[in-house]
Amino acid sequence: MEGALPREQVTAQVVNRKSKYEFLKATSIIQESSGRRTPRCPHFGVCGGCLTQHADARTQMAAKQRALEENLARIGKVRAETMLPIVYGEEWGYRRRARLSVRHVASKGGAMVGFRERRSTHVANMYECHVLPPKLSALIPPLRELVGSLSIPDRIPQIEVAVGDNAAVLVFRHLLPLTDDDRRRLEEFAEGHKIHIWLQPGGPDSAKPLHPAKSELYYDLPEFGVRIAFGPTDFTQVNHAVNRLLVSRAVRLLDPRPGERIADLFCGLGNFSLPLAKMGAQVIGLEGSRDLIERARRNAAANGLVAQFEVHDLFKKDLSAFGRFDKLLIDPPREGAIDLVKSLPADWPRRIVYVSCDTATLSRDAGVLVHTKGFRLVAAGVANMFPHTAHVESVAVFEK
Secondary structure (H helix, E strand, C coil), X not given: CECCCCCCEEEEEEEEECCCCEEEEEEEEEECCCCECCCCCCCECCECCCCCCCECHHHHHHHHHHHHHHHHHHXXXXXXXXXXXXXXXXXXXXXXXXXXXXXXEHHHCEEEEECEECCCCCECCCXXXXXXXXXXXXXXXXXXXXXXXCCCHHHXXXXXXXXXXXXXXXXXXXXXXXXXXXHHHHHHHHXXXXXXXXXXXXXXXXXXXXXXXCCCEEEEEHHHCEEEEECCXXXXXXXXXXXXHHHHHHHHHHCCCCCCEEEEECCCCCCXXXXXXXXXXXXXXXXXXXXXXXXXHHHHHHCCXXXXXXXXXXXXXXXXXXXXXXXXXXXXCCCCCHHHHHCCCXXXXXXXXXXXXXXXXXXXXXXXXXXCCCCEEEEEEEECCCCCXXXXXXXXXXXX
């Protein structure tokens, strides 16, 4: 129920009906939970970016852990032998990636920049955002003015935000060509606010830096002495601080030993591969995106690490072409890795660490690993990767 917390008594109204259930919204609170707090953001309730600011961190994370446990039991028919301690992180200013919608609405004073309204395609009328880094939150009002000053304010549908440890980038998606005056205004904005601006006239591959001409991003994993370069449209975790903690946990759980053959599946830029290689393992990273594989190879070289990266469609092909592995790290997209886990041979690997952004597909795949492939679900837990949202990041460990 939207707006209500566990064990609260509320009055509510139906906001949407389905054939077998209804969506409710709390209209008043009769008896409050001890976990309730006043939302920090003035746009809470209208903006769809955050849905649970009215719950404190412990209440939010207890609900996410409960969701993981319940899905494992209901969908996978499995139970973890140990529940890992929750990985907490900063609640505010954590969001290093965001896709801000842009809409020019003359009746509301011009351009609006922000997340979409809750249950709506309209752009929320925002002037600040507490989950963005403070510097980026402060740019929302000047961005509104900037978009309104351009020659095509109604043909800029989004501004993508990407923040590294060294710089922040705004990627302007534009559906029509920009004028020389538009480019000048954008360059002046970049210079004045000490931010990088890229332009994207087409798909993600069309994104190129405008100012400065040389624009690079990276994030560090200090525990492993690894630096990972990335482009502003590449996939990286939203929360870099929690990503550091999650990588640390995953590597400890996998326990790589020198000489072991380990496959990092859906490896992306090398977020897990490079720390595993740093520990002395023989690492092969597999990923369907050629661009990400090329960047992962460059990251390995830049860090002086030996790791193999290959393009491989993990939704259609098994791992037989790469030989036997002692251990696997699996970090799939939301769809999970059902075909992959079904194709695993009977005699390897000994251990799997599975990182997931969807407890339902993790639970489905866990059921196959436990009931069909002969693994034990040794441990599972959640990480606070997305505070104030319903998204759950989790990690699970399986052993033969």
